[in-house]
Amino acid sequence: MSSEPRTVLSVEGLHAGYGHVAVVRGIDMRVAEGELVTLIGANGAGKSTLLKALVGLVPPSAGTVRFLGEDITRMRPERAVRAGLALVPEGRMLFGPMSVEENLELGAQVTDRTQTVGSLERVFDLFPVLAERRSQTAATLSGGEQQMLAVARALMARPRLLLLDEPSLGLAPKVIKEIFGALRKLKDEGLTILLVEQDARLALKHSDRGYVMRTGSIALAGDAADLLEDDDVRLIYLGAWRGEGESS
Amino acid sequence: MGGTELLQFVLAGLKNGSIYALVALGFTLIYAATGVINFAQGEFYMLGGMLSVWAYADLGLPLPLAGLVGVAATAAVGGVFELGAIRQRKDGDPLALIVITVGGSMVLSSMARHLFGPNERPLPLFSGGGSVSVFGAVLEVQTIWILGLTALAVVGLWYLYNRTGLGRAMRACAVNRDAARIVGIDTRLMVTVSFLLAAALGALAGLAVTPLTQTAFDVGPTVGIKGFAAAILGGLGNPIAAVVGGLVLGMLESVSIAFISSTYKDAIALIVLLAVLFMRPQGILGRSSREKV
Ligand SMILES: Nc1ncnc2c1ncn2[C@@H]1O[C@H](COP(=O)(O)OP(=O)(O)O)[C@@H](O)[C@H]1O
Numbered sequence A: 001m002s003s004e005p006r007t008v009l010s011v012e013g014l015h016a017g018y019g020h021v022a023v024v025r026g027i028d029m030r031v032a033e034g035e036l037v038t039l040i041g042a043n044g045a046g047k048s049t050l051l052k053a054l055v056g057l058v059p060p061s062a063g064t065v066r067f068l069g070e071d072i073t074r075m076r077p078e079r080a081v082r083a084g085l086a087l088v089p090e091g092r093m094l095f096g097p098m099s100v101e102e103n104l105e106l107g108a109q110v111t112d113r114t115q116t117v118g119s120l121e122r123v124f125d126l127f128p129v130l131a132e133r134r135s136q137t138a139a140t141l142s143g144g145e146q147q148m149l150a151v152a153r154a155l156m157a158r159p160r161l162l163l164l165d166e167p168s169l170g171l172a173p174k175v176i177k178e179i180f181g182a183l184r185k186l187k188d189e190g191l192t193i194l195l196v197e198q199d200a201r202l203a204l205k206h207s208d209r210g211y212v213m214r215t216g217s218i219a220l221a222g223d224a225a226d227l228l229e230d231d232d233v234r235l236i237y238l239g240a241w242r243g244e245g246e247s248s
Numbered sequence B: 001m002g003g004t005e006l007l008q009f010v011l012a013g014l015k016n017g018s019i020y021a022l023v024a025l026g027f028t029l030i031y032a033a034t035g036v037i038n039f040a041q042g043e044f045y046m047l048g049g050m051l052s053v054w055a056y057a058d059l060g061l062p063l064p065l066a067g068l069v070g071v072a073a074t075a076a077v078g079g080v081f082e083l084g085a086i087r088q089r090k091d092g093d094p095l096a097l098i099v100i101t102v103g104g105s106m107v108l109s110s111m112a113r114h115l116f117g118p119n120e121r122p123l124p125l126f127s128g129g130g131s132v133s134v135f136g137a138v139l140e141v142q143t144i145w146i147l148g149l150t151a152l153a154v155v156g157l158w159y160l161y162n163r164t165g166l167g168r169a170m171r172a173c174a175v176n177r178d179a180a181r182i183v184g185i186d187t188r189l190m191v192t193v194s195f196l197l198a199a200a201l202g203a204l205a206g207l208a209v210t211p212l213t214q215t216a217f218d219v220g221p222t223v224g225i226k227g228f229a230a231a232i233l234g235g236l237g238n239p240i241a242a243v244v245g246g247l248v249l250g251m252l253e254s255v256s257i258a259f260i261s262s263t264y265k266d267a268i269a270l271i272v273l274l275a276v277l278f279m280r281p282q283g284i285l286g287r288s289s290r291e292k293v
């Protein structure tokens, strides 16, 4: 008996961009239940735009996005998050003047009120430092704490699919480890995750599968382990990463 | 100048200042939600007085009910204006929206002239023409109404902003609209709500003042400019600063009457505007850059 895991996200021929500039050009991808999938690609390849198109922040111009069997192409972001898609955006986009707790409560506003306490316990368990900082404003947190808050805020919506846009950007190795540890834990609990990362080696190590994006389309796709061994990937993405890593 | 005389100017400054504060609050609310200046804000002030007069004199409603109708109807006009004009501009381009509010302002005042005529229209004092003496200065009862209603509106707005889910969503929207959307806030609804509130605040000011000044179809722009100056003085950022900006502007006007001449009273708002513009050269009409983090 085959037990093919359920498809959570399937994207077909997706186009999106800004004004008349097409940035995402014909993306096909699929994420199955419980998978951690990484999307890598050079700066400007269109990774962030793709994530924004998935949640509706940038409306797709063509193609379809199906989420848990439902067509959500061009669904507005405030509805997409209710459907179960939560984004940890590039640059975190926290509510800086508001407290950690208020940020989290805002994250939870699409869920039933009775769930909020449980969700808070869950994210404080995942990132204990947020519990200590709960009444501090988000703007006063360190970079790592802000990233944790951004992940936690997305989790407060109790998503079925978590989208993360470069969660390691600008963070110290120790903090990056902590965040990836949390992602690992979430995956083990069964959460489906689509991750965009500049640190390709680190991301692929934690992933089941990966996609390589080049100027708006998918150049390469495969199991994470295979991508880590792929000559092109090693040369372009892992090599570049190693060079940067050594200089910092 | 004696102390009593000075106190008299302070009271006058507070009275005018609270009117400017209410109008400035409207500017600030809409700016927070959309990033644009609503040039129709003064017309909400005009409509508040005008529609109350209409409900009182033309419909024959008792004064308190007429006031309520005037404010509620103006709030509805604000909401309809947002739904029918602002929201139709799908990309939210600030410059386009500003032009829409300028056009809306002209439409509203022409309609008021068409419906209610070109003449000034009066409203009775809320509770007669009495006055009380404050350390020798005369405080009209209607001024007490103005100060009281302003205080009530400010407290109510503070409560809404800081103690309710709707208020929190509005604040989130003001900090970062995209972030608000991805956590599930309907930012278009927040824009509509801010227009409703801004219209109601402006209308409340117009209602409270009309018994003292009468109203007419063309009273909007002058008060609009002053509320705008007050909002700019407060930095356009937060509601408390808008209230302070309004009171400061009212005081400045009073001081200028006391020490210079009443001829220049109306120029104070423009001077304030210019001064802030010089100190804030990045511009005041659209939000130049969004707050990150
Ligand atoms: N808001 C925007 N308006 C116009 N162009 C944009 C905007 N955001 C990104 N772009 C352009 O789209 C391209 C892809 O950007 P992005 O999706 O951020 O790539 P990545 O996340 O892979 O670095 C870049 O050329 C970038 O300049």
Ligand SMILES: [Mg+2]
Binding pocket: A047, A048, A049, A090, A165, A166
């Ligand atoms: Mg990016």
